[in-house]
Amino acid sequence: MNFTRYVALGDSFTEGVGDPDPALPNGVRGWADRVAGALTAVDPDTRYANLAIRGRKLVPIVDEQVDTAVSLNPNLVTIHAGGNDMLRPGVDLDALGEVYDEAVGRLVATGATVVIFTPHDPGASKFFRPLRGRFAIMAEITRRIADRHGLVLVDYWRIRDFDDMRMWASDRLHMSSQGHQRMAIAVLDALGVAHDLEPLPLPDxxxxxxxxxxxxxxxxxxxxxxxxxxxxxxxxxxxxxxxxxxxxxx
The missing domain is CATH 1.20.5 (Single alpha-helices involved in coiled-coils or other helix-helix interfaces)
Known part of the structure; x- marks a missing residue:
C-alpha cells in the first residue's frame, strides 16, 4: 500500500527535538520527517503534515490535533502521546489510557492506517530509571489499545538499541539524530514500506x-x-x- 497522505501527531518525540536542522521549521528534523521522505521516494505525490508540538501532554494533543488530523483525510497517521504526563507526579495512567483509546478510535474511523508507540524502557538512564514501573504500565496500556483497534504498533520498549546512551541527545530526554533515524527505520519496517535508510554512525x-x-x-x-x-x-x-x-x- 502506498501511503500518500501522512499526518504525524504528538509532542517533542514526533516534532523531532534532539535532531537539529536549522533549515527546517522549529529547527528540527526528526523521525517523522525521515519517514515522510521515504514515503515520497515511493510516491512523489505524497503529502505530509506534522502537528506535533514539544511539551504537549496527552489531553492537549487530543484536543488540539486529532480533529485537524481527521479533517485532512489522511491514509496514514502516527500518534505518540503521554510521555510528558508520565514525568508529572500523581499521573492517572488509566484515565490517560481511556482518553487515548477514544482518540485512536476517531483516527481509525477515518479509514487511515494508524501507528502507535509504546514508551521506551528508561532502565538504562540513571535519572529516569525510578519511573520505569510507570513507563511499563503505560507500555502495556498502549499495547492493549493497539490490539483493540488493530493498530500498527511500534514497541519502542523492546527496541534495545535505545539502551545505548549514544542514541540520546545531550539533554538525556530526547533521541539524538541517530535515535531518530533508528526510529524512522522501525516505523517504516512496521508498515512494510521499502526504504533505503540505514543506521547513522554512532560517536565513539x-x-x-x-x-x-x-x-x-x-x-x-x-x-x-x-x-x-x-x-x-x-x-x-x-x-x-x-x-x-x-x-x-x-
Whole structure:
C-alpha cells in the first residue's frame, strides 16, 4: 500500500527535538520527517503534515490535533502521546489510557492506517530509571489499545538499541539524530514500506563525569524544573511544523 497522505501527531518525540536542522521549521528534523521522505521516494505525490508540538501532554494533543488530523483525510497517521504526563507526579495512567483509546478510535474511523508507540524502557538512564514501573504500565496500556483497534504498533520498549546512551541527545530526554533515524527505520519496517535508510554512525563516546552532569543540570534540569514551577512549556510559543499538507522536507 502506498501511503500518500501522512499526518504525524504528538509532542517533542514526533516534532523531532534532539535532531537539529536549522533549515527546517522549529529547527528540527526528526523521525517523522525521515519517514515522510521515504514515503515520497515511493510516491512523489505524497503529502505530509506534522502537528506535533514539544511539551504537549496527552489531553492537549487530543484536543488540539486529532480533529485537524481527521479533517485532512489522511491514509496514514502516527500518534505518540503521554510521555510528558508520565514525568508529572500523581499521573492517572488509566484515565490517560481511556482518553487515548477514544482518540485512536476517531483516527481509525477515518479509514487511515494508524501507528502507535509504546514508551521506551528508561532502565538504562540513571535519572529516569525510578519511573520505569510507570513507563511499563503505560507500555502495556498502549499495547492493549493497539490490539483493540488493530493498530500498527511500534514497541519502542523492546527496541534495545535505545539502551545505548549514544542514541540520546545531550539533554538525556530526547533521541539524538541517530535515535531518530533508528526510529524512522522501525516505523517504516512496521508498515512494510521499502526504504533505503540505514543506521547513522554512532560517536565513539559521549561526555560523562561530574562536569557533564553539572552542564546537564544547568542547561536542562534547572530550566525544566523552572518551567514546571511556572506552569509553562517549552512549546508554548511554537506552532506546528507543517500544520497542513506539505511536501516532505528534502
Amino acid at each position: 563516546s559521549i561526555p560523562a563525569g561530574a562536569a557533564e552532569n553539572l552542564r546537564w543540570t544547568r542547561e536542562f534540569l534547572g530550566p525544566w524544573v523552572g518551567r514546571r514551577l511556572r506552569g509553562t512549556s517549552s512549546g508554548d510559543d511554537l506552532e506546528a511544523k507543517y500544520p497542513t499538507w506539505s511536501a516532505a522536507p528534502a
